[in-house]
Amino acid sequence: MKQAPASGKDRGTPEASPPSTAHWLGQGLPGAVLFRWQAGGGPAGRFLSLGDGLAQTCGVTVPELMAEARRGWRLLPHSERATLIKALRAAQARQEGVALALRLRRADGTLRRMRLHAVPLPGSDSTQWDGVLLDLGPDETDPRLGEDAVWLDALNRLPFCVSLFDTSLRLHFVNDAHARWYGRPAAEMVGRKLDEFIGPTRYAALEPRLQAALRGQPSVFENQLQRDGVTHWRYNSMVPERAADGSVRGVMSIAIDDSVRRRAEIALAEKQAELRGLFEAVPDMVFYRDAEGIYRACNRAFEAFYGLRQGELVGRSYGDLYDPDTAERSRNEDLAAMRTGQAYRGEETLRGVHRSGVFDIIKTPVLDARGKVSGLIGIARDVTDRKRAEHEVERLAFYDALTGLPNRRLLLSRLQAALDEAAQLGHHGAVLFLDIDHFKDLNDILGHAAGDQLLQQIAGRLVERAAPGRSAARFGGDEFVLICENLGSDIEPALAEARRIAAELLAQLHGPFSIGERQHHASGSIGVALFGGGTALPADELLKRADLAVHQAKAAGRNTVRFFDPEMQARLRERSVLEADLRLGLGRDELRLHYQPVVDAGGRILGAEALVRWMHPTRGLVPPLAFIPLAEESGLILPLGQWVLRQACQQLVLWDRRAATRHLNIAINVSARQFRHPDFIDQVEEVLGTTGANARRLKFELTESLLFHDVEDILGKMGRLRARGVGFSLDDFGTGYSSLSYLKRLPLDQLKIDQSFVRDLLTDPNDAAIVRTTLGLALSLGLEVVAEGVETEGQFDFLRRHGCRSFQGYLFGRPLPIGEMEQQQGLLD
Template sequence: MWSRRHVTCNLVTARHIMKLQNKIWLGCAVVVAVVMSIDLTVGYRDLQKSVHDHASEDARIVQGLLMATRRVYHQQFLDSGVALDSHTLGFLPAHALGKISQDFPNWLNTGLRFNNVSDRPRNPANQADAIELQDIAWFRANPTATDRSQDILDAQDKSFFHFAAPIWIEPYCLKCHGERNAAPAAIREAYDQAYGYKVGDLRGVLSIRVPTDELRASATQTWLEGVALRSMGYGVLLLMIGLLMQRLVTRRLAVLEAATQRLQQGDLQVRVDERGHDELTALAQGFNRVMQSLCVHELQVRESTLLLRESEAKYRSVLASSQDGFWLANAQGRLLEVNDAYVAMTGYSRDELLQMQVADLKVDESQAQMLAYLQAVMAGKVGLLETLHRRKDGNLIPVEISATFNGVEGGVFSAFVRDVSKRQETESRIRQLNFFDGLTGLPNRSLFTERATMALAQAHKNVASAALVCLDLDHFGHINDSLGHQAGDQVLVRLTERFASLLNRDDIVARPGGDEFLFLLAGVDALQAQAAVDKLIQGVATPLRMEGQAIAMTVSVGVAMYPQDGADVDALLRAADTANHLAKKAGLNTVRFFTAEMRQAVTQQLALDADLREALARVEFVLYYQAQVSDTGELLGAEVLVRWQHPRRGLVSPAEFIPAAEANGLIVPLGQWVLETACRQLRQWAQVPALAGLTLAVNVSAKQFQRPDFVALVQAVLTLTGANPQRLKLELTESLLVANVEDTIDKMRALKAMGVRFSLDDFGTGYSSLAYLKRLPLDQLKIDQGFVRDILIDPDDAAIAQTIVVLAHAMGLAVIAEGVETPAQRDRLLALGCHYFQGYLFSKPVPLAHFEALAQSTTHKD
């Protein structure tokens, strides 16, 4: 069997080689034929050109001879002094050349013709024919041309090379062709025309015609003789090229062909000879490289097959242990394979499932959805489908299906199916947390805003009014502190139940957080809103029994009316919050409706916020400096205080814009500007010996200090400005420190490591705990001016000041008092042990120039 196949392959190979040989011979013949045709064509063209060149050369020789004869003969005639009359007229060159041209054929009968011709001849024999008239016209149009030539046929169809050269009027020509009255008498008597020429005019042309028939016939004969010789030479060349190709190409290709046949039979070890340096050698090398690659590939295929089998086994193992269901189905949706998880998920046995369609597990309304999903997957639109499965016991379970389609062998769907019951429950809980208060179950601010927006839209449609109520429980923190947070939570739940019983069906209640409640009272005017709020206040005031105690509470309430106080929920919330804030300031159990005065205050606040933003952009702020001195009067440095130089209002008090900046968050960029400006000033003072030892105290707001990158910002400012960190003192407030003790300590230690100093501002006004106060890397405590102001008349203030001094000394800290305005205050503080002061007694806050003048006139220490 193998031998017969081998013989058949050899026969096929022989036929292929024979065809290749025929193609090579045919290709060589075509190439030789093309080259021969080009050679003969070029040779014929060159011979024809030589005919033209020969005729042109003959014509130019005749032209040169005739023109030289004409000029010399004419000059000799003029110089001889021979009288010009009817007997000597024939000696003129024009006459003589005409007679020479007529007599020339008697001496050399080659068919060569020449003559002087003109469009205004005096001798009819010199009249230009049609071709010569064209030449005359052409030379007049091209006066710089020296000759013109062309091939023509005469009336007997004989071919000539026609050559024409212009004859221009020269000065000596004017004697006969100038003005008639100036011409010789013999000329005037003999001729009536050809007068009036000027130097440079065209008189006519020298016409020379060389016959070319015999030249062309001779050239053609020469070409035909060359054709025979070239044909023999090209035949020999074809034979040599064919034999060479036979040896160099066909035989080596036969080897490659045989190797290819062995490859087709499965022999991957076959190789061919690579000797040589030509393209066939490169082909042989390429063949051997391919064979080597095939061997490697076969080995890789074997390894891949083994790995694939192992992977398939692992795949089946993974599917068997997967928590997600898995199935295979054909293109018609018939289940072909399922894993154990899918069996458990559906409640059907494996055999039952393999008799079912994919859509059989869907409830009626989701079957069409499933079929549409499979069609989309088949079209390449891969995605997820959430649908319902009906278990064998009839229960419905939500599932998520992720399917793919493989179009090989009729097409197969593969899908993972996940039971998402728990996930949906989690999402429901998350939604509950996102939109509802976890304690009371009331809507939070987000959901309240959404529902209130719809309620206001309905009110607008019905041209009705509404009220938005902001209710805060007064001193609710006391309940948490005394009874515990669990009791406080129960109070909020019980109040929520009371509110529900006091509201109408269309009213909306929400708990944004803490002890605050929001209400949207639909379809009420101001009087009705007041009545509804009174009911809410009464509901809160009714005592609650908690752990055997009766708890009675009061509330602060702010009310904003729609549409006069705001056209949308956000505007009403701002208005109600403003009214609520004023209610708290007015006292307990107070209600405030939003008024025009409040609106004006809000408007002013918004305007102030806008001005502050512009002021930051335009850098309208300046720093003032209040001196800090020792008990000996030495100037230690200053506290920098920011002032706002308003372009219209002048210098604005910090008491007006600092709270606004704290409220709108602009205190952060403002504080950053103050810090950078102060550090730049420290850098400038470092260059002045009298000012180099001064320190600057910079106040840091809570919002500024609580930024995660505060330490990095301070370090960047110090690096940018080049300020000495040991000359920088940051003043922190007690309220800032208690917000996040550990974070505060970490930041202070990081800055302390750089050399920055710290002062605790307004010490004694807050709720500092000694437990953590001793952990803070402070350098100084600052006695608040509230204790200094009445230190001479209020024993309590004096006692507090003394306590602060004793505490500072015990902790190894310096202490400075601010607000010192009289020598008596200074002396009392000095007696208590305070040795550093700040206040009007020493200097008011002054601009930079005033402070520098003060510093240079006052002693200070490093």
């Protein structure tokens, strides 16, 4: 059955740049070699692309011919070379195609009859040519005898469409491929004009090209056709056919189907448009930089931030958008990412046309088709509001609103860090506890506003005259603390330096202060406690020592300095006795676990926190604050913590046997010292294995002091335990210092708002603000929140209204032995 005639719209022009023939080459076209040639005068020049048929015919490889075009000329007998050079020069002069019969010498010395057709590319000034070399067979006879028959037979073997027109533009030859395209026998088409097969509209677009070829002017163009509902793209050339005397005797038309490549181009363009749509839909800033650091693309969010259109951005580099330091840092980050193949992630402050902001940036290497890094695609997410919220939480939690100095919470955190470092390095340091003399009298006489002014000015002097290694804080009321680190490794020089610093501090107070219109002369009492020298000491204990020394200074008449001395050791001796008793108590089964329930917003129990209690045979119930610090300092926290873990896991097993308690979790406190122990993971695995407890019902409560040292080791341990099923809660959130820096890195499930914030949240705006901010921060990070120390319905209601879902405190139950707690919560059968 005949196919319907092809119809379509001619979209090409003689001036249009044709597609490269490279996508047709190497296809092993029978009897034909397609090529593109860059002319250089005579034999000079080079192949831009070349099919492999010539190698098959003459035994010369394509790489050899591409590297040295003269090898191709040597395949021609001398007479043929002269003929070809003459024909090419004439064609270049006329700016028209060339058609020529040639002979090529094979590697075995035999000759092959060939037919060359080539046409100059539009716009190349006849310096670039597309052509086809047809193999007409062995040169067994005179190459002119029967040439037309051999020539036409070769054309018939070609897989693309070839037609020959006479001077009246009637078809006098149609090869088999062209006949199949039109669905007609070739004999039926010969002698007729093309418009009978393609229609007058399309023929009207082609006829000027045919007429131009009759005048000796070749053309190369592309057109688009519809055939059986399918779009086809064809690459066409029309060249004059010349007689032996050089006159034009007709036109040769070649049409090669380019549809596969063009469909691939269209699919690629559609995919690129789809990707561009996704690119633009991202609200974050997205950009692409090449391997040299040059911007090549960006989305609208990036353009808006920098006030540049994409066209203005392309071609710019780091220095055009960043300050020199940021540009150098960003370039080094890119180079490292491209060298390692690993994505970079970090935070950067960027300055746009209208504003600056903090951005979380991810830069990922991009590979080209050969697997080589071609550049980086980056995504910059604006986290300015989040960072502002974090900073506000930090300010409210860690800094005194009146003086701007670190408050007690931050002081304790910094002091503990200083103590840990001094113990590790063997250095000495000192804590100076300053109490302003007669401050109450000033408040009573001049009012609290005057007292506030004095405190602010004292804080200012502490900051202005602080030396490296010193950190000042407001402890509360009229009390200030100065931490002095690195006073030396020997005790006597450290003592002398602490005495000198204390005298200097008293001198700072003696200068007049401007209170309103009055000049006020202040004085203070200072207590000094040394620390370090390889001995670990809790921060609160050191502050107690300094506070005792302050009381001695006041008792000595004020405006003086006193050091913690042996007379203050009575309490320490008592602690020593208690430590010995605790060591014995661990072996005598004197320790107990009490459980305090954790409930949801409806008062339903979710689980409990296991709290250790010590039933001393003579002292009775010893408060945790009396022996837990002792255990930390002495190292007894390790066996104590192991005992608590085993008891809690055994209770989980008992709960798992009852439907009423199977869902409950148990949280236990794990000290920093215990968690850092190298065998801690193995100990947990051993307890879970021997008891059979469900690890997913076990939660470890960690304090922020855990993050002071070896953060990567801590994160690794948490990751291993998390994989085992154990959950993590950050205890007393907001009372430490470093949590905001590492919070997003920790594999946490939960934050616990410290009871110091909950206690006064109904009366203290700062505490209320901290609670609200913490709840918002936890929500954004996907963390649960437990509020500790809930004692009143008012606190409970406030927390619920602001999004808190878990609660712990006396309002729901005090810590009790397991049986009493279960009875209180209605968990007994």
